[in-house]
Amino acid sequence: MMLTIQKLEDGNERIKAIEIKTINKATCLVNVYMPTKKSNSDVDYQAHLDILQAITGEYEETHTIVFCGDVNGTLMKKRNNSHDKKLAKFIKTNKLNVHQEMITNSTPTFYHNDGKSTSQLDCLFSNNDVINTAIEMQQAPINKSSHLPVIANLTKRLKTGVKKERKATQLTNFYGKKLTKKEYRNVLNQMIATCN
DSSP states (O other), X not given: OOOSEEEEEEEOSSEEEEEEOBSSSEEEEEEEEOOOOOTTXXXXXXXXXXXXXXXXXXXXXXXXXXXXXXXXXXXXXXXXXXXXXXXXXXXXXXXXXXXXXXXXXXXXXXXXXXXXXXXXXXXXXXXXXXXXXXXXXXXXXXXXXXXXXXXXXXXXXXXXXOOOOOOOOEEEOTTSXXXXXXXXXXXXXHHHHTTO
């Protein structure tokens, strides 16, 4: 049976990449947690952008690349620090697509613990126009993070082989409720349907 998803060796402790076998062209999904803005963080931030650049160079011809996660930089016009400029340059240089909703809505995805500041630090961008919908989820009482989840609906479809029946296992949704895989999939599909 063909493996549909496999971990790639590219990245580091803050950048993880997986390959997903999708129809026509494989997808390289890269989850990032970029360094935060603190004194003298520009060198570290650029080093992580260099890793993303290496991944882009390695996979841009053979894969659809989707970057997602906490980039600790924003494309919001009201903010323009050094991380924001470096991120914007990286996106522009690599001709990456950012879903329009992420730009026009400028909905914050991060709420500082002091309650005085917000920003849009969590985003999605790709080397192809595959992000069909992107929305920021609302804060739920169970979510203890200062970040809101961002969900996307991609135009890519998985390559699948023969389905093998598996014993249902217990999973936990965002609210801590125990679910079977089928129930969990239904919850996620309902959330994704709201994106359409």
